[in-house]
Amino acid sequence: MTRNYDLEEIYATPLEAFTIWMKQSGYTNATKKEYLREVLDYLHTLNERPVQEAGKLQVVGFLVSKQGTAGDKTRNRTLSAIRSFYAALIDFELATRNPALEVKKSKTEKNKIPVYLEENDLEKALSYIEGRYRDRNLSLFLLMGYCGLRVGEVHRINLPHFKKAKGTLEVLGKGRKWNEIPLPELLVQCLSKVEKERIKPNSQREEAFFVSQKGRRLSIRQIQKIATQIFDELKKNNPHLMDMKLSCHKLRHSFATMLLNNNVDIRVVKELLGHASIETTMIYTHINDEQKRNAMTTIIVPQVAIPK
Template sequence: MLPPSDFPVISRRLPENINRIIARFPEAVQDFFLEMISADRSRQTIANYAYDFALFFDFLASRNIGFESVTPRTIQRFFRHIENGYERTVWVKIRSKDPKTGAIRQQWVKRKHFRENSRSGKERKRASLRSLFRFLVKSGYLERDPMQEYEDASLRSRSRRRMPVFLTRDEALRLIKAVDSYHERNRGDHRTFPWIEARDRAILLLLLGTGMRVSELVGLNLNSIQPDGDTARVIVLGKGGRERMLKLNNTAYQALRDYLAQRPSDGIPPEHREALFLNRNRTRLSRKGVYEAIQKYVREANLPPKAANISPHKLRHTLATLLLSNGENLRVVQEILGHSSIQTTQIYTHVINSEKDEALKRLDSLM
């Protein structure tokens, strides 16, 4: 299999690895992505569609089925095939320094990893295929929509809205302190760098202090931070290209300044020089990189079982819950989180109510 650079470029707005995935699809499906780009969809949204379609078209290829021949039964078999998880193949560009000449070399490496097929993941894949086949019918590539026929015939799964998992205030403080203890314990290890410690502290405090999504965090550039006297505001590009401006609290801003004072300034590829958060290879930090960093500090903090699987998105839940518990207005919290509908924000009021129920329940031990 050829590396991404040997594939045609669908759009220079997209990362090379995503261009490579889309270039493998039939021309009609490539048109779907060109429409998404014209509609100014975010790069992360486009990437999610590309990954979902790659699974589907790999499945079709394994059974020698063209997209024109897809039936509701084909779609049913695909969803059964990935029901309990699937293997994803990605291309990653690795930068290394030649020990003799000092020259920087770039190499594309193919990596495979297994992913669980979560409930939200299943819903997203259904939505992705729904959008694709609707486009193919509307554009005249197909006469019938097999996805619509599949959904009309399939049983609806029972809707269960789960309460968001979040950290208490004390657990959040323990997580932040874990950055110090982890790096103090590993001081001298060649894999640790002072600027990584400062970066991770700033990331945690930004996620807990603004509630931004991880995709919004890794998309921040240096000019996304706007100084405002003794503090600063951060310009966040949210879903649907909607911008919102959030004020940083003093603790988060100080942590960010500490990181910026140590952030590497050399050896950064031109296309990554404006990125606010960098990884060890001095390229833009990925969502996976943020997740792995947080998991490291979760283990260090020795958080209780319910918090053991804390992800960047659950830190967003944490801020929302803490704000509402502190009596903040629901509309204000909606604006901070960038929810398009207040109904999405209202789920956190149920969390607070369940916390009240638990508090009253614990009175049993006092009586």
């Protein structure tokens, strides 16, 4: 079997192009690492064949070979990695077609209803944020749960991005696209306090808004750990949430659901979330049980004799 370092030599140019393309596109370090791993696994199956000659058959064959150990979500992420790989090659004129685009994503994953917290549970979570860094951690949670920011977007916030006078925040999202988000007044006040009490970074050139106690930019892993601690306390005191798999991204789901439940135009929700397509935003247009019950109360069933 061809070893990874042999593959990196055989496919040196395509892999270099992909690495540069992902960095230029603003992919997180975690995504870059995982996508490169998936692409190397895919290249193993080509048997040193040029990537330009591979077609839909090779992509499907690779996905099928992983079916025994991967679910729908993993399959779709693997497919996304290969799609991105070929997109990079096309961008750098190293390929003319993307065979991975000819392969459909799993319908099970596509139709899955996002997990989210109801508005009252989201509010309860705020009461479990305490301790020495309460203001900082509260701001992190509010940005994800009440502004819909991705954890990577929160991680990348710099001091100049917070426009206190305007009450807005400039966010660098996927694809290195900038989005200006209007902030709730309470969050403006909270961020202002965090900015004032911000720990002095070790480096004079560091502009990170959220700084760790060690004087470095708060990492994505640290933000996730803070959120997990809050979720653990929330679940401990609210048994109905015990089996719910909560994460930073579930706060984004909660924000989107809250907006749509409050009848905000889906086009506005799309812009606030920074989605490229409104189809992505559509997954949040799910209907909850209470809405179903309320709908059924509007139905008047005629008085008829019920057979005994």
